[in-house]
Amino acid sequence: MIEIEIKGYADDKIFSRVRENFEMIRKEYHEDTYFQHPCRDFAETDEALRIRVRRFNGHFEAFLTYKGPKIDSNSKTRREIEVPLSDPDKHAEILARLGFREVMTVEKVREKYYVDKGVVIALDEIDRLGKFIEIEALAESEDAVEETVKRLKEILENLGVKHFERRSYLELLLERR
Template sequence: MIEVELKGYADEEIFERVREKYRLVRREYHKDTYFQHPCRDFSKTDEALRIRVKRFNGHFEVFMTYKGPKLDKKSKTREEIEVELTDPDKYVEILKNLGFVEVLTVTKVREKYYVEKGISIALDEVENLGKFIEIETLVEDEGEIKEAVEHLRAILEELGVEHFERRSYLELLMERYRNGET
């Protein structure tokens, strides 16, 4: 499956429009730890490997996710492979033993909303970055990407999103750290 995702900068007005229009699924707390491959620079290959700890309603889930390079110029669409982990500390230990290095941890509060079948919106408050809105769906093949991007973009524009962002939270935070802003 291919994850088609668009992200935009948001403010409290956009958050309120989403809260009024769509059904809240749940509020989550994410701690995403990103890793660098020992032999290839993910920042140059546009890939990512992370372990996400997701807490909600007194429960938690942990996933390891590989994200491939972006597949189009307008969105964050990419192949995504995700597996649930039962013992994240052991997986981190395996990665480190294989030469992977922790790059950065991104912490955020996420509100997930149901938009329509197969489409969800996330309102994210990212530590040291601010407020963002993400909308996503899944498609079977690359031929479906353009139409999906146009549909998702129309939904975000209707909510008042004017500025879109293709970079990941990791990329945005790394840039801030390089510029001495955080």
């Protein structure tokens, strides 16, 4: 599956516009722990491996996610493979025993909103970074990327987003160190 994602810097006005115009799905709390491969530098290959723990409405979910290199110069579009985990701590221990190194945990509060079939907006408040807005859609093939990116970017621009960001939250936080 290809995740087509565009992210921009946001403020209270943009958050308010989303809350007024779209239906909230739910509020979530994320802890994303990123890992470094023992033989390959993910910063150089533009890949990511993380364990996400997501909490919402008294529920808990965890996923192991691999994200391939970005495949589009205007967005954060990448191939993504995600599998559910029943015990994220044990999976993290397995990764550590295989030589993977924990890089950092990114914590965020996320509000998810329904835009259209297959299109979701996320309002993110990132610890130590601030407010962002992401819009996401999934595609089966790369043929749909260009048109979908154009459509998603237009939605964000109509909400008042002026500055877009292709770097991940992890990259932004590592740069701040």
